[in-house]
Amino acid sequence: MAEKFVAKTSEFADGDRRIVFVGDNEIGVFKHGGQFYAYSNFCLHQGGPACEGLTIARVEERLRPDKTSQGLYFSETDMNFVCPWHGMEYDMKTGECISDRKMKLKKYQVIQKGDEVYVVA
Amino acid sequence: MDLIADRGRRVPIEELNTSRLLAHARKQAAQRKFDDMLIVDVDAHHYENENFAEILPFMENDVFRQLAMSARAKGGRGAITVQNVGYQDMGGRVTRYPLRSSEKTPDGAIRDVELGYRWMDAMSVDYSCLFPTGMLSIGLHPQTEMEVELCWAYNRWLTEKVLPHSHGRFFSMLCLPFSDPDASLRQVEAFGDRKHVGGFMVTTVRNNFAVNDNRYMKVYRAMEERGLVLSFHSGPNWGEPIFKSCNRFLTAHALGFSWYNVVNLSNWVINGMGERFPRLPVVWIESGLAWIPFLMQKLDHEYMLRPSEAPLLKKKPSDYMRDMYYSSQPMEIQDMQALECTFRMMNAETQLLYSSDYPHWDFDLPSTISDLPFLSEKAKHNILGGTAARLFKLPPRNEKQKENLKKFGNLTAAA
Numbered sequence: 001m002a003e004k005f006v007a008k009t010s011e012f013a014d015g016d017r018r019i020v021f022v023g024d025n026e027i028g029v030f031k032h033g034g035q036f037y038a039y040s041n042f043c044l045h046q047g048g049p050a051c052e053g054l055t056i057a058r059v060e061e062r063l064r065p066d067k068t069s070q071g072l073y074f075s076e077t078d079m080n081f082v083c084p085w086h087g088m089e090y091d092m093k094t095g096e097c098i099s100d101r102k103m104k105l106k107k108y109q110v111i112q113k114g115d116e117v118y119v120v121a
Numbered sequence: 122m123d124l125i126a127d128r129g130r131r132v133p134i135e136e137l138n139t140s141r142l143l144a145h146a147r148k149q150a151a152q153r154k155f156d157d158m159l160i161v162d163v164d165a166h167h168y169e170n171e172n173f174a175e176i177l178p179f180m181e182n183d184v185f186r187q188l189a190m191s192a193r194a195k196g197g198r199g200a201i202t203v204q205n206v207g208y209q210d211m212g213g214r215v216t217r218y219p220l221r222s223s224e225k226t227p228d229g230a231i232r233d234v235e236l237g238y239r240w241m242d243a244m245s246v247d248y249s250c251l252f253p254t255g256m257l258s259i260g261l262h263p264q265t266e267m268e269v270e271l272c273w274a275y276n277r278w279l280t281e282k283v284l285p286h287s288h289g290r291f292f293s294m295l296c297l298p299f300s301d302p303d304a305s306l307r308q309v310e311a312f313g314d315r316k317h318v319g320g321f322m323v324t325t326v327r328n329n330f331a332v333n334d335n336r337y338m339k340v341y342r343a344m345e346e347r348g349l350v351l352s353f354h355s356g357p358n359w360g361e362p363i364f365k366s367c368n369r370f371l372t373a374h375a376l377g378f379s380w381y382n383v384v385n386l387s388n389w390v391i392n393g394m395g396e397r398f399p400r401l402p403v404v405w406i407e408s409g410l411a412w413i414p415f416l417m418q419k420l421d422h423e424y425m426l427r428p429s430e431a432p433l434l435k436k437k438p439s440d441y442m443r444d445m446y447y448s449s450q451p452m453e454i455q456d457m458q459a460l461e462c463t464f465r466m467m468n469a470e471t472q473l474l475y476s477s478d479y480p481h482w483d484f485d486l487p488s489t490i491s492d493l494p495f496l497s498e499k500a501k502h503n504i505l506g507g508t509a510a511r512l513f514k515l516p517p518r519n520e521k522q523k524e525n526l527k528k529f530g531n532l533t534a535a536a
Contacts, residue, residue: 015132046486047145054134054214057127074127084142084216086483 003111003118010115012036017051017081022121027108028052029119032079032092036110038119039095044103048085055081058089058098122223124213137220139236139480143243149488155245157521158502159531160487161509162241164354164406164448164476165249167233168221169256169275170202175282177201179274185267201271203261206359208370215482234287240479241290244487247506247518251279251291252322254481257356260327265300272298276312284317292513294322294352294404300329302336309343319513320350322406325381326358332385333392341394345401350512352404355381378451382408383416386442390420393433395441402512404446407478411453414466417442443468446512448476449504450485461495470500474509499529507531 006018006029017030019041026041028051043050057074064070079092089098095105109120123131140147150156169176173193180186192199210218226235233251241249256275262268276295284291295312297305305321312318321344323332330337332353344351357377358364367373382405389395389403420438424431434441447467454460467473478484490496490504502525509515510531517523517532526532 042145046489047149049142049145053216054124054126054132056132056212056214082214084214087211087214089214 001120004121006110006117006119008115009112009117012117015055017055019049019051020119020121022119025121026051027119027121028081029108029110029117030055030081030092035093036112036117037092037095038108038110039090040106040108042105043083043085043088044097044105045083045086045088048083048088050083050088050090050105051081053082053084055079055092056089058091122220124216124219126213134216134220136223136225137217138224139217139239140243142217143240146240146243146486147245149486150243150245153488153491155487155491156519158245158525159506159510159515159517159522160244160246160248160475161506161513161515162244162246162249162477162479163404163474163509164252164450165237165240165246165479166252166254166481167237169253172233172278173201176271176274176278179277180270181273182266182270185270189267189271201267202255203258204255205258205261205357207357207374209482211482217480218482221480231283231286233283234291236480237287237291240477244477244479246477246487247290247522248509248513248515249291249477250319250513251283251293252354253296256296257324257354258326258358259296260299260324260329261358261360262300265298269298269301269304272296272304273308276308280312280315280318287317289317292317292319292515294318294320294350297321297323297340299323299327299337302334302340305337305340306343309340309347309349313344313347313349318349320344320352320402320404322352322354323385324356325353325385326356326377328361331388333388333394338397341398341401345398350402350404352406353382353385354406355379355408379408379412382406383412386416386445387420390438390441391424391431391434393431395444396433396435402446404448404474406448406476407450408447409451409453410447410449410460410463410467410473413442413447414463417466439466443472446472446474446508448474449490450476450478451483452485452489454489457494460493464493464495464500470497470503471508473504474512475505502526502529503531 004022012031020027028041029038041051058078058080060075062070080089082089095107097103111118124134126132177189189201192201213219226232259268355378357374359373364373417439424438
């Protein structure tokens with residue numbers, strides 16, 4: 001396993017993402033809520049660039065105690081990233097596919113050394 | 122360029138470049154040696170509304186042309202095609218929709234052809250059947266005259282300004298103004314013999330017709346005599362009364378695309394159209410495949426008990442369904458055993474035609490066919506292009522493709 005340089009920490013703002021290439025492999029590195037997350041950039045659906053699309057808060061439907069719907073809301077806490085090919089959504093914190101949690105993008109370790117961010121691949 | 126995310130938050134995204142967006146498709150194509158295989162996409166799209174400035178002058182009637190051009194002029198408050206409610210871009214999640222206008226093409230290039238080459242080359246698609254997008258709803262237009270005029274203008278523009286400049290890689294099944302059978306016949310006679318025309322397409326999102334109506338027999342006969350293909354292109358229509366109870370686009374979209382072809386195919390089969398026009402190839406487009414086993418079983422079950430209502434039939438409805446062709450997208454790859462059963466029931470090896478539907482949101486890559494574990498090599502070659510090559514008389518584009526077409530019995534008509 002090698003450490004691949006991603007970016008300077010000081011140049012990696014919250015909400016940013018980088019795509020790094022390790023041989024034929026591609027890894028998407030996100031910074032969200034002060035944390036780094038890194039996943040395979042190959043969508044589990046048809047192989048699209050899973051990490052290169054929109055980041056968007058999860059949509060949730062809230063129910064009242066009597067089970068009636070209160071409507072749709074953006075989550076206050078959970079962020080997704082979206083494959084731009086077909087809109088497949090993944091959980092930023094786990095890489096799980098939102099529509100089937102058994103499907104999960106390969107996750108990579110991210111390490112910081114001083115002002116530099118590396119991904120272990 | 123920024124995209125709008127939750128609560129108006131702006132997310133910076135680079136401008137669109139289709140080749141770059143589809144870089145992984147190109148990678149798949151190289152890994153699978155797709156360039157050695159003739160691949161035909163029988164259902165791809167462009168956005169003809171971006172070309173209305175060129176299309177509308179081809180309208181024949183002075184009054185309708187003036188209405189249409191004025192409606193689109195700056196400050197004009199009109200609309201010339203029916204716009205369906207819907208969220209194809211998934212709230213911006215499918216980024217090529219909002220970014221589309223940012224993609225650059227060289228000066229002098231025909232933009233729709235240039236963009237087409239980019240995704241075709243990425244997927245290793247050799248030929249594409251080009252269909253419009255907004256005009257798929259032309260059957261909902263309240264004015265038959267406007268439907269006729271717009272179809273005429275679009276068909277002229279496509280066959281004169283676009284298809285001849287694509288080095289033979291685009292062909293089309295032109296839009297029939299199906300609300301007017303006489304006008305449909307006239308357009309078959311006017312355009313049916315033009316180069317790059319493989320047949321004609323009926324947009325099935327409409328309520329004013331039955332495909333078995335006597336008034337259409339002359340249209341089908343004219344197509345059959347010319348060796349053309351008849352296709353029925355489905356679509357969603359959230360405004361359809363039965364779908365008004367659907368509170369999500371997902372539901373209206375999933376059901377609508379299947380529903381219109383379910384209804385029209387049922388009328389086609391039960392009224393013995395397969396017996397009346399046995400040499401007219403018919404293709405059912407963009408309904409996916411899951412509805413086919415359902416309808417085969419349903420129609421066969423009823424026919425066994427009520428043959429007196431379908432006296433023209435000489436075999437079961439499912440047998441007629443197996444005589445027709447189906448485009449593959451959006452292929453429901455959810456339960457592999459169910460999909461394998463579907464392929465078996467429909468004789469996919471000879472009746473299924475690969476389609477991408479690109480650039481629409483639920484497009485399918487050629488790998489959706491090539492990676493199926495239960496298909497023979499022959500079936501993969503046939504579905505991805507061999508069967509379409511025979512149907513539309515498309516030649517191989519390199520020696521390897523020629524070898525493969527020959528190997529799987531698809532060369533004769535294509536060469």
